[in-house]
Amino acid sequence: MKKTLCLLFALLMVVGLSASALARELPKLLLSVEDGSLTLTLEDNSAARSLLSQLPLTLTFEDYNGTEKIAYPPEGLDLSDAPESCDPDAGTLAYYAPWGNLCIFYQDFRYSEGLVPLGKLEGDMELLTAMGDGFTVTLTPEAEMTPEVAAQSQDSGERVLIAYFSLGQNADDAGDVDATTSASLLWNENQMVGTTEYVAQLIQNDTGGQMHCIETVHPYPTEFNAVVDQNHEEAAAGFLPELVASDLDMAQYDTVFLGYPVWAGNAPQAVYAFLSQYDLSGKTVIPFCTHDGYGAGGSYAGIASAIEGETAVLDGLAIEATDVPESEDAVLAWLREIGVQAASNDSTETKITITIGDTVLNGLLYDTALAQEISRYFPLTISAAGFGGREYYGVVEFYPENWEGGQTVFENGEITYCEAHHNMAIFYAQTDDPILSVEVAPIGKVTSDLTVFDNLPEHVDITFAMAE
Numbered sequence: 001m002k003k004t005l006c007l008l009f010a011l012l013m014v015v016g017l018s019a020s021a022l023a024r025e026l027p028k029l030l031l032s033v034e035d036g037s038l039t040l041t042l043e044d045n046s047a048a049r050s051l052l053s054q055l056p057l058t059l060t061f062e063d064y065n066g067t068e069k070i071a072y073p074p075e076g077l078d079l080s081d082a083p084e085s086c087d088p089d090a091g092t093l094a095y096y097a098p099w100g101n102l103c104i105f106y107q108d109f110r111y112s113e114g115l116v117p118l119g120k121l122e123g124d125m126e127l128l129t130a131m132g133d134g135f136t137v138t139l140t141p142e143a144e145m146t147p148e149v150a151a152q153s154q155d156s157g158e159r160v161l162i163a164y165f166s167l168g169q170n171a172d173d174a175g176d177v178d179a180t181t182s183a184s185l186l187w188n189e190n191q192m193v194g195t196t197e198y199v200a201q202l203i204q205n206d207t208g209g210q211m212h213c214i215e216t217v218h219p220y221p222t223e224f225n226a227v228v229d230q231n232h233e234e235a236a237a238g239f240l241p242e243l244v245a246s247d248l249d250m251a252q253y254d255t256v257f258l259g260y261p262v263w264a265g266n267a268p269q270a271v272y273a274f275l276s277q278y279d280l281s282g283k284t285v286i287p288f289c290t291h292d293g294y295g296a297g298g299s300y301a302g303i304a305s306a307i308e309g310e311t312a313v314l315d316g317l318a319i320e321a322t323d324v325p326e327s328e329d330a331v332l333a334w335l336r337e338i339g340v341q342a343a344s345n346d347s348t349e350t351k352i353t354i355t356i357g358d359t360v361l362n363g364l365l366y367d368t369a370l371a372q373e374i375s376r377y378f379p380l381t382i383s384a385a386g387f388g389g390r391e392y393y394g395v396v397e398f399y400p401e402n403w404e405g406g407q408t409v410f411e412n413g414e415i416t417y418c419e420a421h422h423n424m425a426i427f428y429a430q431t432d433d434p435i436l437s438v439e440v441a442p443i444g445k446v447t448s449d450l451t452v453f454d455n456l457p458e459h460v461d462i463t464f465a466m467a468e
């Protein structure tokens, strides 16, 4: 049943993604080692929930101080709603925020600032204490997580998708657009971007979400009136243009920002094609649009009624095109108003760029010792080759000291380092079928739309650099 929920309920849902006001039952975790497993009861705090959102995880632990076993999760944990200290006993799992490592205490230890409690282990601690350095522990939920718990466990920004349509990416000869065309392009972070894409990037900056550009197979004309005519015809006929195929896995996201230029008082038909193609039920959808002075028109209602299932559609944001270059504060204020926390305020992730030919992608570098070490070689160009329709990888010439082991799964967009093959890679597809034969350690992720990787030649130079 189609359902647009009232703002109050919608606000509660989104606030629920980032606040701990609601009582929650988090699942128990299993910590599996070679000879058995222990059970972990999680604390109800944001750090524990963001650990949960990273599962399953295989981490390599080493002994520290004869007191604890430590390992580094691929992403820093969310400290926004977590205690800043604790007094650990044997069996405490904690996160040492200053260094970003997990600690399993097998000895009692003193009260420590910066030590965030994550949970309590039950079972035979000998399984861990008997291990020397470099043993692997796999963390999984003991039982399958319910969708509600999965949503609660997410870190703000981690499961956010920002899907947008912009004429600049969808018009013939968009690079040459001038005053005769409707595709208004702006400079943002050394790139020419469409007006709506610009706003999408501002939302990305504040939420850390994944960008997805909605692209039609057949580009729209360059000339304004021709686009207007084509749009009228498409809207009148209820025609849904074919979209460029993509590996977008909607199941990975709980919150979907949906951006578009207002066309004839509504969203372009390409946006409706997107809505017909992906299952948004159970998600929170947040429209945003740019326009030339007439506002969002009927687009919010149109989007709400096009979505099947139990979906919360929040109040959107409409920005006049001329205001877009100065709209950062308005975007931030709106995100706060609708209850979406600005992830970057708390985030310790560092912005980077990934340049492939003329294309500059945005990305984030994780706050891990390995990532920080590798970033010291930036700007770093790797000569990369495509592999298996899922990744581009290239050998590097340094040997990081902070390799702590990795994992044999990946998320689309992840930038990884692999010790065994001594290379870095960007994974862009097949996260649902990650058949990796060697361990890779995620050091960051590409946050720009990933479709650029679908059309790259077999060999490309990829340059990683710190964003200015």
Ligand SMILES: Cc1cc2nc3c(=O)[nH]c(=O)nc-3n(C[C@H](O)[C@H](O)[C@H](O)COP(=O)(O)O)c2cc1C
Binding pocket: 165, 166, 167, 168, 182, 183, 184, 185, 194, 195, 196, 197, 224, 227, 228, 229, 231, 260, 261, 262, 263, 264, 265, 266, 290, 291, 292, 293, 294, 295, 297, 320, 321
């Ligand atoms: C076919 C078409 C129809 C449009 N209709 C409207 C409209 O109804 N109201 C409005 O304010 N702007 C309208 N515009 C202007 C765009 O919404 C505005 O320029 C937008 O910021 C362009 O964003 P983009 O660069 O991301 O494509 C229209 C533009 C086009 C191309």
